[in-house]
Amino acid sequence: MAQARTSSSTSRQDSHRSSPAVIGAGARVRGKVSGEGDLTIEGQVEGEVVVRGQLFIAEGGRVVSDIDAAGLRVAGTLEGDVSVTGEVHILAGARVRGDLHGSSISLEEGAELDGSLDCEFSLPSELESGGGRAARR
Secondary structure: OOHHHHHHHHHHHHHHHOOEEEEEEOOEEEOOEEEEEEEEEEOOEEOEEEOOOEEEEEOOOEEOEEEEEOEEEOOOOEEEEEEEEOOOEEEOOOOEEOEEOOOOEEOOOOOOOEEEOOOOOOHHHHHOOHHHHHOOO
């Protein structure tokens, strides 16, 4: 019974928050997709994707599009360039072809990437020394 009360109070709290929009597994969208909140893509999207929230391309999802978002997580397939103001996470099993730009980029073991990475980072102090300069050339 305690669990049921906890679940129902959590459900009431969650109903006041905006839930992410979902493009379902059977859906195919062609054209521009845009929005202010979070978006999960389980189906297929071909066109431009612009969201001010977090974008998640689920396993089985396929996006052929340039992406502009606050953050991005990819578990499915993405073909296009990415411009994200926050973090980019490419999960194990994901396949990405395109250039990635974000505040930080992480690639899990087993993820495939064919493109370039553009993010700001700090070199460890041992690479900042004279030996590190030769390694960066």
